[in-house]
Amino acid sequence: MSHGDLSVVHETGSARTRLALLAGLFVTLLALALAVPGTANAAPTAGRNHVTHPELDWMGSTVPAHEGSGHSGPGTVTPMVTQTSGMDVSGYQGNVNWSAAWSNGGRFAYVKATESTTYTNPYFAQQYNGSYNVGMIRGSYHFATPDTSGGATQADYFIAHGGGWSADGKTLPGALDIEYNPYGATCYGLSQSGMVNWIHAFANEYHAREGVYPVIYSTFDWWNTCTGNNGGFATTSPIWIAKYSSSAGTLPAGYGYYTFWQYADSGVFPGDQDYFNGDYSRLQALALG
Template identity: 35%
Template sequence: MQSRSNADAYGIDVSHWQGDIDWAKVRQSGITFAYIKATEGTGYTDPQFTANFKNSEAAGIVRGAYHFARPSESSGTTQADFFVRTLQQQNAKGELPPVLDLEDTGGKSKFALTDWVNQFVAGVKAKTGTNPVIYVSPSFASSSLTSSISSLLLWVADWGVSRPNSFNGWSQWTFWQYSSQGSISGVAGNVDLDVYAGTPGSLHQRFGSVPSGGSSSSSGTKIANLPTLLEGDSGIYVKDLQLLLYKTGQHPNGVTGIFDANTNISVQAFQKDAGISIDGIAGPQTWSHLVEHPVSGRPALQLWSAGQEVTDLQYLLQYRQENPGPIDGLFGPVTEAAVTDFQSKTHQKATGTADMTTWKNLIEVLPQPIA
């Protein structure tokens, strides 16, 4: 099967075991999607399902729901009915396809369990028009299922490997749970880490756009509705403005949410570079140019680098809740440790060197997404 890359979309899967989740922090950590436990067996609804589904939507995370199979309790048809009915009652229509989580045989043989799965799949398809994704580990599938269901999309659970091996007729994964011991800002304790076989853009294109809180080009606050900002203003849109200025290579001296003199200078510098009216005011024309501007090239920074680019890096790390040490323009060991920690949280190779991927991850997720 295929391996994963930094360009892929990364996600988590959660249940009540994770307790209360700060989904805004989860999104800021670079998480694009989440699968959320809805039901189990015939009569259990996860007590955190409603809150998790609602709050992840508000944070702009692409969501899906999963059902934990208990084949000994009732038929696949009955559990499919219960799962879909729960989703409908809670108006929990996510963007991702539903999932059947297979970890329990219920004492059934390979053929009997496969028949049970086919009942569940048919029941979900009849009520939603969508085949569920199958979540399963290679060892469980090999010992407990036949290969006849391998035409369904696979969410493979395989930890601590560079890539899963093919099994039971599956030669590629759509989702891969690659760790059960992840650490993500906004989630207390360990959390399962997942990856989609494609970029965030391809995830949105395949399964639907980001919910209303999201950050894709198809959602968020429309440019025409953005407020006009000038020195003295404050709030979440000023943070957006400051991050976009960093994206274009400017130096607003922090993502503070306060439109101070440094932000004014940066706005004017950007307006000059963009060839538009230079007034230090972020109006419709300035917003439009900022949003459409590609991420400017930044140098790779490493231990003992120094200068304005290091200062920018330190401010951005501080905004992403890392501790870069003093904001002094010197890439010392504390800044290196902060870069390494941020890279780990955003699923990069933790080198301690701030390369272009690190810069993009620091800059691209806006607190108030803009379409």
């Protein structure tokens, strides 16, 4: 091979080296771009599941710190129409004496099933099946953390871990527990429109999968602050209002009445004290969808 031939080989090898270096640089820059928050392909909530004490998060666990607590004995609250008494429980209550709760007048129970996409209530089977076995109409609920994953994703997780519904007359539609953030910013870092979109995503996915819309649990103060008192759910989802007082108070926009009212965080029943706004036959109708 001549000296000229060697020059050609050298120049060709150098070109290939430069191309390899440029290709490597392009891959590195692309990876950095995708890692920047807010880029089109970034996952803004990935890796941010900071749920560290789900056993201490239950329906209303954040309410006393923001709005005060309330204890109620039998007869303390006197609504305008016939109410059906019930309760909501979570893993915090452990194994529940359901026979005693039934004897004290409890006719329905909601049981925490899940939180985010990482937690399931270890006492769920005892609570969900136990309430059913003594004759109660029961349902399950999901404690929402809108800053850890999307609404549809959390609805799917809820359904897969006890949140499903069936038209057997003994199973209430699943409930979305959306309240003050126990881990930080009240509205989970979302704008009001962002929060509304998240709740719609959860509710629509639940409806698409189960055939009914979920009950929405919240307080008026949180709803007003974090959704701008959005009225877009009143025609689909029953409202479960939390208000530890002698009346349910102001309801979110669009709702002329509540379906459930959590009126105290302690009392004759285990967990929180609740009313269904109607007699037992109407509760059965809700269970039938």
